[in-house]
Amino acid sequence: ANDDFVAANDNMETAFVAAA
Incomplete structure (x- = not known):
């Protein structure tokens, strides 16, 4: 789970870096 x-x-x- 961890x-x-x-x-x-x-x-x-x-995803955040790709969007930035």
Whole structure:
């Protein structure tokens, strides 16, 4: 469960950088 959260957080950061 924690690993899933870390993976989801990494995906959000990637999307944020791509949008910026």
